[in-house]
Amino acid sequence: MKTIAIIPARGGSKRLPGKNTKLLGEIPLLAHSILYAKQHNFIDAVYVSTDDVVIKEIALQYGAIVIDRPQALSGDLEPTVSALK
Numbered sequence: 001m002k003t004i005a006i007i008p009a010r011g012g013s014k015r016l017p018g019k020n021t022k023l024l025g026e027i028p029l030l031a032h033s034i035l036y037a038k039q040h041n042f043i044d045a046v047y048v049s050t051d052d053v054v055i056k057e058i059a060l061q062y063g064a065i066v067i068d069r070p071q072a073l074s075g076d077l078e079p080t081v082s083a084l085k
Helices: 029-038 053-061 080-084
Strands: 004-008 045-050 065-068
Touching (some): 029 045, 053 065
Parallel strands (some): 004 045
8 A cells, every 4th residue: 555645736816826836945835745644654756736836846846746627626616525425
């Protein structure tokens, strides 16, 4: 059995536009989540689900596997569980 981490990171944040790409310390916010997941030996793979090209580039740069999320599953009212399915 494998254990995976899935990080949902859509690009359309309304309250803080671009929040997943904003720097916290010296790295993007998203990178903190990826690096945290990768430091645990029980996690076999880290996936990022996104609809945003910049977020995709960051995820790949930090070693995550990217799932391209369709726009239909990326709206403000779309629950996270839809993207996970």
